Amino acid sequence: MNNVGGLDRVARIVIGAALIILAALGVLGVWAYIGIVPLLTGLLHSCPLYSVFGVNTCPKHKP
Structure with a gap:
């Protein structure tokens, strides 16, 4: 189910x-690969x- x-959605893609x-x-450490999640x-x-x-x-799936 879509909930984003x-x-x-745009912010998640850009930040990730x-x-x-x-x-x-190499600007940030290995921890920055957490960007895969967003x-x-x-x-x-x-x-x-x-x-x-x-x-x-x-907005399409709001109750």
């Missing part, structure tokens, strides 16, 4: 990609933690 939409790029360039949740429109806490930023 709009600005939330930036962290991965900075880690690959990148994937943004690309897949779904965040498991949002489901657990009942959060939904996707």
Whole structure:
């Protein structure tokens, strides 16, 4: 189920990609590869933690 939409999705993709790029360039440590998590949740429109806490930023699927 999609629960990530709009600005939330764009921010996740940009921040995730930036962290991965900075880690690959050696600017940040290996920990920055955690950027894969926001990148994937943004690309897949779904965040498991949002489901657990009942959060939904996707306008198409709001109750």
